[in-house]
Amino acid sequence: MNHSTGHDIADALGPLLRRSTRAHLYHRLTEGLGEAVDDLTYPVLSGLARTGPSSAADLGREIGLDRTTVTRRADRLERAGLLQRQPDSTDGRATLLALTDDGHRIVVTTRQRLAAAIDSALATWPPADAQAFARLLRRFVDDGPFTPDHD
Amino acid sequence: MNHSTGHDIADALGPLLRRSTRAHLYHRLTEGLGEAVDDLTYPVLSGLARTGPSSAADLGREIGLDRTTVTRRADRLERAGLLQRQPDSTDGRATLLALTDDGHRIVVTTRQRLAAAIDSALATWPPADAQAFARLLRRFVDDGPFTPDHD
DNA sequence: GGAAAAGCGTGCGCAGCGCACGCTAATCTG
DNA sequence: CAGATTAGCGTGCGCTGCGCACGCTTTTCC
Numbered sequence: 221m222n223h224s225t226g227h228d229i230a231d232a233l234g235p236l237l238r239r240s241t242r243a244h245l246y247h248r249l250t251e252g253l254g255e256a257v258d259d260l261t262y263p264v265l266s267g268l269a270r271t272g273p274s275s276a277a278d279l280g281r282e283i284g285l286d287r288t289t290v291t292r293r294a295d296r297l298e299r300a301g302l303l304q305r306q307p308d309s310t311d312g313r314a315t316l317l318a319l320t321d322d323g324h325r326i327v328v329t330t331r332q333r334l335a336a337a338i339d340s341a342l343a344t345w346p347p348a349d350a351q352a353f354a355r356l357l358r359r360f361v362d363d364g365p366f367t368p369d370h371d
Numbered sequence: 372m373n374h375s376t377g378h379d380i381a382d383a384l385g386p387l388l389r390r391s392t393r394a395h396l397y398h399r400l401t402e403g404l405g406e407a408v409d410d411l412t413y414p415v416l417s418g419l420a421r422t423g424p425s426s427a428a429d430l431g432r433e434i435g436l437d438r439t440t441v442t443r444r445a446d447r448l449e450r451a452g453l454l455q456r457q458p459d460s461t462d463g464r465a466t467l468l469a470l471t472d473d474g475h476r477i478v479v480t481t482r483q484r485l486a487a488a489i490d491s492a493l494a495t496w497p498p499a500d501a502q503a504f505a506r507l508l509r510r511f512v513d514d515g516p517f518t519p520d521h522d
Numbered sequence: 523g524g525a526a527a528a529g530c531g532t533g534c535g536c537a538g539c540g541c542a543c544g545c546t547a548a549t550c551t552g
Numbered sequence: 553c554a555g556a557t558t559a560g561c562g563t564g565c566g567c568t569g570c571g572c573a574c575g576c577t578t579t580t581c582c
Binding site: 224225226227228229230231232233234235236237238239241242244245263266283284331334335336337338340341342344345349350351352353354355356358359360361363 | 380488510
Binding site: 426427428438439442443446459462463464465466 | 531
């Protein structure tokens, strides 16, 4: 066997990975949103939006970062007023990280930017193709070929 | 407008980006291929396979890395015998980086690993869906929604 | 033929990361 | 119920990787 669909997809995935590193994409999505928001801090913001108020350790597990790294990135975001630290009423040791309204607004903005970028790339596509692609991509992601170690 | 196909795709892209950072993927693909080959050095190897023998500056532009970073990563790969430095016969200043046979073998191996991982994720898919996905993904990538700055 | 530009490697300062420590609070155990 | 272990937190510290700037050689341009 010298050919497979996997090979075709790998060929397409190569350029995708090359041109849109997570860092590149996040850099672009967070442009102009203030000094505290960049490709490093954005995953904290976005993860927090997904999980709701969360301890640094839990959030670290969620987004695949060391606990202390989360702490320090959260420091920057806290100074910028995008998240707050709250004592956990059910556990005196824990400190919950929670988005402020401003923090939420940032996440909404970046998500709109991403959707808009994708829409503009798909503007010339037949709607049926675009929807088929969305559906297939979601299934591909759910089938999880590249699950990292921390899951 | 509170819904768009771009939004659907963004929702699927999120988990994909979260779970398969380039670093994670490259780490997995290069596992056990020797000390010199890791997520940092692999782009140099793979880029060189794409371009053929190339100067460090050109290769840096190709893969979006600083010239000096390429030089140092190439040092590691050279020590491991995966690439060679050759004087450029047409330009006395330049030093060409070129894959050795061993280096080529590494790239072939990782590409097979990637294709195999994708095939296994798609194993349960109807072949028509898999091929449609490959086609649509390629078109999506070619339409380039996320072109980085260095292009 | 001399000046500007382009190539290379290396020194150096900076940033980010993970580990380890000390501390407090919760949980387990006898 | 008290002592010990576990789990949470922030911070200090060493390591690594990066980009800039320098000095050097070779090519290109006037």
